[in-house]
Amino acid sequence: MYKLNDRLKGFYCLRCGEEFNIADYFTGCSTCSSDGFPVSLAPYYRGNCQIKNDQKRMFRYGSFLPYTDFPSLGEGGTPLIQARRLAEKYNLNSLYIKNEFQNPTGSHKDRMSPFIVARALETNSNIITVASSGNAGASLAAYAASAGLECKVITQSNINPVWKRAIAATGAELIYTETSQGRWDYLKEKVEKEGWYPATNYITPPVGSNPFGVQGYKTIAYEIYEDLQGVMPDWVLVPASRGDMLWGIYQGFQDLQDIKKISKLPRLIAVEPIERIQKVLKGADYRSSFTGDYALTTSIGGNTVTYQAIEAINNTKGTAVSVQQKEVPANIKELSSHGLYLESSSATIIGALKKLLKQGVIVTSDRVVMIASSNGYKDFPE
Ligand SMILES: Cc1ncc(COP(=O)(O)O)c(C=O)c1O
Ligand SMILES: [Zn+2]
Numbered sequence: 388m389y390k391l392n393d394r395l396k397g398f399y400c401l402r403c404g405e406e407f408n409i410a411d412y413f414t415g416c417s418t419c420s421s422d423g424f425p426v427s428l429a430p431y432y433r434g435n436c437q438i439k440n441d442q443k444r445m446f447r448y449g450s451f452l453p454y455t456d457f458p459s460l461g462e463g464g465t466p467l468i469q470a471r472r473l474a475e476k477y478n479l480n481s482l483y484i485k486n487e488f489q490n491p492t493g494s495h496k497d498r499m500s501p502f503i504v505a506r507a508l509e510t511n512s513n514i515i516t517v518a519s520s521g522n523a524g525a526s527l528a529a530y531a532a533s534a535g536l537e538c539k540v541i542t543q544s545n546i547n548p549v550w551k552r553a554i555a556a557t558g559a560e561l562i563y564t565e566t567s568q569g570r571w572d573y574l575k576e577k578v579e580k581e582g583w584y585p586a587t588n589y590i591t592p593p594v595g596s597n598p599f600g601v602q603g604y605k606t607i608a609y610e611i612y613e614d615l616q617g618v619m620p621d622w623v624l625v626p627a628s629r630g631d632m633l634w635g636i637y638q639g640f641q642d643l644q645d646i647k648k649i650s651k652l653p654r655l656i657a658v659e660p661i662e663r664i665q666k667v668l669k670g671a672d673y674r675s676s677f678t679g680d681y682a683l684t685t686s687i688g689g690n691t692v693t694y695q696a697i698e699a700i701n702n703t704k705g706t707a708v709s710v711q712q713k714e715v716p717a718n719i720k721e722l723s724s725h726g727l728y729l730e731s732s733s734a735t736i737i738g739a740l741k742k743l744l745k746q747g748v749i750v751t752s753d754r755v756v757m758i759a760s761s762n763g764y765k766d767f768p769e
Pocket of ligand 1: 494521522523626627628629630631632633686687730732733760761
């Protein structure tokens, strides 16, 4: 059985700051929600959080996480590689790629799943569930299997067969809904009526994934800090959908600033397939629905944004950039020609970098980290 970190003191609302007891808040802040503003809660900790030098991978950062011990398949500790040839090509002094595709199921989602499983076990939940047509489903199914927990993946019949096979092989059940929204409606009903334990969001507009899980993404920030020996990047490019990873990385950097390991936060850049976050940064309501084509990059698709994504960008003075679908095949090819075969949603990082260099947002002297969130072996030809 997994035990909560005793430094964990409660949760707070990202928008109104109200504090809440330690519990599950799948639909975020009740006060903001009744005012019409869906927004997530995040945990806060007290006491002396420190990196444990005698531990490996994510266990090094246990004191910053909701559980100091959690089910593991060897996630985290992914390499930060120096992309010298790419840096030369784009006239950048330093360019790094954080290889999240080296996680056990080939994506960053493996940093989230251990905490969902730990929490489900601690709360005696018998069934764990996720609305996903891809990486989150494959990851949660694997971690549930490792812990012997029943897992239901709510998806659509057009799920890529590579993921379908990987999920089914774990023994998880795939449940198909007609529409993407239908996945969230189904999930909501099962969570509220039958007590299934959810990894992901199920309300519209969304708040983001389960906050216990999102905490796992903080470890990406700690690892970047350790690998760069404290000489922090100016920019971190993050492929984004609900903004879980953006928010997690931001919180990780914030933790490092709180314990005085870094003096300034790296600026976060959301990479998206259609203008969503960008429109909100220019004044659109974050609760709007945004349209556009994202068929080639469904992992970062969707028509909505979250409050947490906007906060992560505003709090780091970051920005957002979109990469059009027609650029995606060239993005995949370009990164592959540098040895990095990424899932289409993830390969957008190079398209984003090119755009920002052209706009003069990123300049030669900047230190840049790009998050390679998932490997290309999952992409199935349309
Ligand atoms: C390949 C890939 N990159 C990035 C993301 C980022 O998503 P989020 O912004 O919801 O953390 C996802 C999530 O589904 C993904 O599958
Ligand atoms: Zn609130």
